[in-house]
Amino acid sequence: MSGVCTGRVVIVTGAGRGLGRAHALAFAAEGAKVVVNDVGAALDGSGGSSGPADDVVAEIRAAGGEAVADGHDVADWAGARGVIERAVAEFGRLDVLVNNAGILRDRMVVSLDEAEWDAVVRVHLKGHAAMLHHAAAYWRTEAKQGRPVDARVINTSSGAGLLGSVGQGCYSAAKAGILGLTLVAAAELARYGVTVNAIAPAARTRMTEAAFADTMAAPEAGAFDAMAPENVSPLLVWLGGNDAEAAKVTGRVFELDGGRITVADGWRRGPTVEIGRRWEPGELSAVVPALLAESNPPEPVYGS
Template sequence: MSLLEGRVAIVTGAGRGLGRAHALKLAEQGAKVIVNDLGSSAAGEGADQTPAQEVVAAIEAMGGQAAVNTSDVSNWSDAQEMVQQAIDTFGRLDILVNNAGILRDRMLVNMSEDEWDSVVKVHLKGTFAPLHHAANYWRLESKAGNPVDARVINTTSHSALFANIGQANYAAAKGGIATLTQLAARELARLGVTVNAIAPRAETRMTEGLSKGQSEERMAKRDPEWIAALVTWLASPESKEVSGRVFEAWGYGYSVIESWQHGPQMEASRDPTTIGEGVKKIVGFARANAGIDRNTWLNP
């Protein structure tokens, strides 16, 4: 029995890279898939149905079922129509994988308002809008007495979790997604919906050029299929007890990100002239912020 037999999924940004790998792996495990992709460039420009059509064709060639969707996930009504398409085409919705995104990198002082707004819109609103409409479908199903066992997998980034320089717009949006994931997990638990996120490390057009000169072994560990395997398990009934978590993922392994924690404390004061030594002391006792280049087993 396949992990996802009889389940219906939406994967956003599924025409290339990670999204394509997610859609194919979900279908391989029995899911029927709405393949969403605008077909725009990595910077969010242009539109082309071909990438989504090619993924649907690949799924059908393996004996699966899939349909093309070219909605703009950051458009409120488009996101609603995408959710409705899954229901109308395949009769239900069980899985939402929010993967769509663009990049417009620039240092903070040089970033334009449009570069900020466009990236935050696609990533953060483009995660919230499909999640909102899917959650409302599951809420109505639950109120009607129909059992709900649904999954949401969002996409955050190491850029957000570890503050990568030159990506203020992208990091801010992805950081919002990480927190939204935790909040949504708490709000939707009563409906039978789990919500998790991944922070992937993969070689795609979004990371083109960043891996130049790396070994063949390291490049193999950046194959999107490693990440798609985790996403597929998180989308399955087996993951029912896992929610509100963020996972690092690539071929070197999977790791659970540990969220903000309460750290060292001191007495409060109404007088700002008296608190300096105490603040310095608790900062000295606190762990340093984790860095994106920290040499750990996930960053060999």
């Protein structure tokens, strides 16, 4: 290992299993001190246990690393503050926040009920916002008190947030919201020495194994496992590490799967028509089709 995160203090939310576990282990292997946050809930968000977080901490310590478990609910405003406070109390500082916690309540829009919508948006979008708010407040205070800040936030979106996914309306909306939050936070927090980026990973986890069982099956022995969660973590470790080039990257979204890294370009202004006055509705039957003919067609929604 290169030790690119030596001396860094990292929070990883939802770190008891899947991608979060892989991230926590990868950061620790590169010298970071890690707060392993996880409530130990089921995939739908029900229940809870300290076991998953404790197991990851034990694994990190057995390998010679430093880590502590944290069971705060990141989607609770006070709970999110508690995670930040735990990092500072245990390790004296905070350098990197990886927002990863999430749940699933998949439904077609016509079948979706209010409680399912609220649960998914709460954990994904509010959980990101609450953690980001309290981490940003900590770093702003540090900066105003004259202490140098070289901090990173890495948010977790999804291909569903970029393109949409049939049967995942609330999940797609929450993940798209995380992308918007990432762009705003990157612009607002640059003055304090904080970068904010997002990833849209594809990997075999509890959240994907049912929906993509055929395409995410484990490979034969000896073959490269393109869907292993561990494939996603190296870019996060680099973004969160001490490399000076990483400090220049902010407001970007990366799609990650296997050995592939793709920069997602996001919304851009396309063909435009301007007439200098208000349009009449009847005029638009020729104008709008012409604009669409000049533009790139949208990528298909997953599952469509």
